[in-house]
Amino acid sequence: MWWSIFSVVDLEYGKFSEDNKEYIITRPDTPTPWINYLGNSEYCAMISNTAGGFSFHIDPRNRRITRYRYNNMPTDRPGRYIYIRDSKTGECWSPTWQPTLSKLDGYECRHGLGYTKFTSSISGIEAKVTYFVPPDSNVEIWVLTLKNTSLSQDRWLKVFSYCEFCLWEAPRDQNDLQSIQFLGISRFNNNAVLYHFFDESTGFAFFASSEKICSYDCNRESFIGKYRDESNPEAVEIGECFRSEAVGGNPIAATASSVSLEPLEEKTIIYVLGVSQDKSEIDSLIREFTDKENVEKEFQKLRDHWESFLSKVNTKTEDLDFDAMVNVWNQYQCRITFDWSRYVSFYETGIGRGMGFRDCAQDVVGVVHAFPQRVRQRITSLAKNQFQDGHVYHIYFPLTGEGGFPYYVKKDMQFFSDDHLWLIPSVTEYIKETGDTSILEEKVEFVDGPPATIYEHMQKSIEFCKSMLGKHDLPLLGTADWNDPLSLPGPNNAAESVFAAMLLHKSLTEMSEVSSQTGRGTESTTYKKLAKKTRNHLNKVAWDGDWFIRAFDDSGSPLGSKECKEGKIYLNAQSWSILSGVASHERGIKSMDAVKENLDTKYGLILLKPAYSRYYKEIGALSSYAPGLKENASIWSHANAWAIIAECMLGRGDQAYEYYKKLAPPSKNGMASIHQAEPYVYAQTIAGIDHSAFGMARQSWLTGTAAWMLKAATNWILGARPQYHGLLVDPCIPSSWRSFRMTRQFRGATYDIKFSNPLGISKGIEAIHVDDKLFENNLLPTFSDGKTHKISITMG
């Protein structure tokens, strides 16, 4: 390889494009595969910066189209591969580096919004490959353009394509080899490969090309050859496929086409991989998606789709990285996370767990401004996972609708103390964004009972909490709360969660407010009283003198208290004391100062301190992680977002911004070999200061961080927060910013807001002009007139 594998210098691996809409990776050997998601909400294709990755239809567990091998070496195989072979010299390479790993003269991978583009060159052949999924079809398109850059030499090439099919049910593909080895049929006919089960029960996958396919392989072992792999297939080596069929075995679609190029000539081949339940429509799908003009149209449609999606919020500040995140990448990640929850990524296998209840309920907050209708659908899907007593399934599977609990759930405590509560803010955020209170009246069945309104579902969430209180009058922990491995096991099942109590307080406040807004005065008063009681109670039992404790274990001892030997202070108990409205300003300041003092590191806030140095049976699963990993004191991005919001709530814009910047993906650009994960999206967890790999990120893409960081940036730093009757503006910025601008679409109007900060403060508004008229307060009106309104705000 021409880039040294022994380099200790932390080279950059890439950067944002000028318009921020692409991340450009400039060398292929990224520390981990840096990926992108292509697809609409049905067809999803994950692709790495070396074309690794797999595709599925609706559900990665039950409708897996192509294979991917996790835990594999080399990492990141297989994928959507193209091989080029010079017919004269026999030289073979892949324009996406993998799988041949050939030395390229040039390499660039651009991850864009719903597409990924490669450009590479070798021995006078320039190759461009664009992969994308059209917005409304169950296909993925690979567009390959080859150019002979020589001024004098003709070139004769053979171009191969390769993808490996999966048995539709991904778990069986791994666990029950008898199935995949005997059920699948992959055959070539009429310039296309068709893959299906012999019984045709689960539909068809197809692969075709715009170019004449002169030979093909449908059987993996034929194409690859014995004791070889994707890096050196026998077919590519000899320059022709073996025309194999797969009737059983490992089905693939591999094709070979001949391309001759005169000097400076350019040719394009379009490949299409897709699925259909209906055999008879496949021919027309192939015609449609191998037609160059049509493919160009589809690509434009895709760009328009994303332009529209991103247009709802936009900012221009003095911080280009901040803008790149808010305007593009954080919003993009929010959408991907909304689509796939924690179900399927390069870390989540897509067969281990489904969509998370609490995860989805938080994810909606990141996209509710962009497509509220889909959010409303999601909320009602979630409500279907609630039982009549108010508790909910922890996970559900999108294709089958089946709900469930993960394997680690306590057998005699089949609930989490927080899951059900997250339904409430998801609904109230939806109403605040849209003004659409009709969602409250929509009727949705319980898992075990007849339909009830969403409002009633929300009431049930509160009721379940109230019915499950422990001896400190706090919510019983159940299997855990937001902190999944904080299981605090014991003979009495008596552990209680302070965090859940804080979330309960927040939920009661939201319930009181939404009740009052919808003419439910009695309920509003009841919830308000309950909130007050909860708040007072928490301040009594959970205040440790300088910060809030986190929980009580099975024996009634506190966690996150000065009394503890390890785990003396927990981050979330502090941030949530503020987010929930439980803490007074004074206690809030004290708590967050303690956070700063104890939990801050150069890469972000760790979850707790000191890390547990060994396993404690009364702590449980959390202490089964080594210090600095996961919930045992790693830097948990999601929780950092909460801390940022808390600081904004306390009015400390510089502190909030400092925390924001530490976590922001662009800040990882210069330390890729430490951070390892993609520097354009958030990762769930970053090894904490107690671990030797301090700063190493894992579980990128699918994390609640996306929604909460976007909210931290737009609603709290920039400070534009939808309310029931208008758009509140209340920025809390770094004091160094002198001016910034934000456009926000809200209830059918565009708010074009210019902020000036002549005094260099973080918080406080001197004057607001709306459409050039002075406006009396910071709750901007709901115009709903389809027009753009100029807002000018002077801080002071």
Place this chain on the structure above:
Amino acid sequence: MWWSIFSVVDLEYGKFSEDNKEYIITRPDTPTPWINYLGNSEYCAMISNTAGGFSFHIDPRNRRITRYRYNNMPTDRPGRYIYIRDSKTGECWSPTWQPTLSKLDGYECRHGLGYTKFTSSISGIEAKVTYFVPPDSNVEIWVLTLKNTSLSQDRWLKVFSYCEFCLWEAPRDQNDLQSIQFLGISRFNNNAVLYHFFDESTGFAFFASSEKICSYDCNRESFIGKYRDESNPEAVEIGECFRSEAVGGNPIAATASSVSLEPLEEKTIIYVLGVSQDKSEIDSLIREFTDKENVEKEFQKLRDHWESFLSKVNTKTEDLDFDAMVNVWNQYQCRITFDWSRYVSFYETGIGRGMGFRDCAQDVVGVVHAFPQRVRQRITSLAKNQFQDGHVYHIYFPLTGEGGFPYYVKKDMQFFSDDHLWLIPSVTEYIKETGDTSILEEKVEFVDGPPATIYEHMQKSIEFCKSMLGKHDLPLLGTADWNDPLSLPGPNNAAESVFAAMLLHKSLTEMSEVSSQTGRGTESTTYKKLAKKTRNHLNKVAWDGDWFIRAFDDSGSPLGSKECKEGKIYLNAQSWSILSGVASHERGIKSMDAVKENLDTKYGLILLKPAYSRYYKEIGALSSYAPGLKENASIWSHANAWAIIAECMLGRGDQAYEYYKKLAPPSKNGMASIHQAEPYVYAQTIAGIDHSAFGMARQSWLTGTAAWMLKAATNWILGARPQYHGLLVDPCIPSSWRSFRMTRQFRGATYDIKFSNPLGISKGIEAIHVDDKLFENNLLPTFSDGKTHKISITMG
């Protein structure tokens, strides 16, 4: 590679050693990995002819020690790898070919009984590696001997070892990457690598060496390097490990030691990989198993163990291949199959399913002569999986004891029509071998009820059948019978199994006989009457004119009848009409003639004909296989064994032998590129004549074929069959044999039997001499005197 990968000549890949106790593989690129099982009944290590494979402790699902990637490319990775690097030239290679795939000057792999030995050479270094698991310890030993074959040159080598650990729970290792990436700790200390969870909850794995380890890696990514794999680890390339720890990540044990060799000098390094629940005993285990003298002793113990195991049955005929199978390989396969049922092989992942009830009940027949005590334990374990109504779990997991049904079980028919019945012949075969009727009185609990005697369990099996009869008065099919995908679904759940009815008849006969032998006269008469009724009834409703039909589907239509368009004749209905005693001699002959005419192919008997050409919903899963695959008309080895026995029962020794020879693994030796699987053990299924890969075997090693083929050879061809009161001799041989010899240990005495066949017949006995005295019949007495008795038999 120096052997051509394009060769169309079917080269031999190996042969048996002269004493038949080793299979010698002479080129490494076998069509599939050709494997061996090392281990005792706790520690199991599978190893291929290129050192691929994995290890587990007791249970491959819950106690997986090392990783293996199924569906992988290159096939067969990772494994137990050794790398050698010439410190002067930098040349690197593996003495087991994989993973470096370097061109070796010589290669040989010998799979022996519980051990595998490699010999290879390259550039003047000869390497021998022996892998084995001592009989009584939870460790595996790798003995590497290096020799400098040069007469003049000194050599300086660096020797690396490599194995990759698994999260103990293999399913989580695949499905929930968060676990493996964050829980495991692998560290080097005191010349050994120790791997465990941070919470130490599941014990320890360790890896150590007899040689000083000069550098090590415990983290896979460090040793291998980015975008590399086992074939070219960065550490090996540069000649030193990176001294990495794994706290989370992918834990491995990799070591490097320096070896210098003078001309003709030889050095040995011993590696030991093992597990222990007790951290404090690990040091002494390492000392014990890195001591050369002790390791030699352990190896001898292993050889003695197998000598003893195989000594119970031995034959010398005119057919050397027949002897190799009966004396060594078929017995060996029986033992492996007994140990692991259909749970874990290179085809069975060890996480998809557990031990099979019907499988285990049949497997005991293959080993009952060799270690009856273990068989008795297995039978009682099986009986624990029976419900009070008589039906049984289809599978169970050995570590946890948990029983269950596979995913494809019919929700409203949670039973198989045959499972429970197999308990009966397993018990009666045990008693006939041992004379130990006390097993009948042993009490074992039901899944859902209090203890009952094994005899009562057997009665329940019959009762369940009687309680589940369909409209033809045959056993309801339930989910299926022996033929798992023969599900015959339909709205009425009314399908019936003729096969199960035949097995019921056989079971009734056995019950009648065992009842009579143990003073249960009334029961004996009842069962006898029931048997007669069943027999007559079957001959009425299931006789199709020229053969027996196989089943009735949900609508009451017959399967395996001339009336059918496809699936007109099924093999098992014919063979079992004879095995069960249902058919008259005349109908038996007619049935098996129909088998010969319709189902015979050059590679064996196919299961049915014509194969189903498409999916039929009334046939169900069986027709979801393409023609010629699996139960849709492949050559099913297990069913071929039954046909061989049936032919022996009919007295047609030449036909039986012809079928036997077609399936016998040595017959595959000359057609390895077609057969693909190992030519020293049986495979479950061989693609039938309707498939383009006709002759290709899959699912080698773990198959009921092992037990039934051994029984076909020893009990029916050689004809020595244990009875309640003696050893019956009644051979049915190929008429070409003129003489043969068999020794058989039976109830504490050795029967040294010489047969002569002067007339060249297949069946019939003229005279028997026992210890030189004429003996009046062919039921040899039970001597039980610890002595050897000479038996001489003249056929005629």
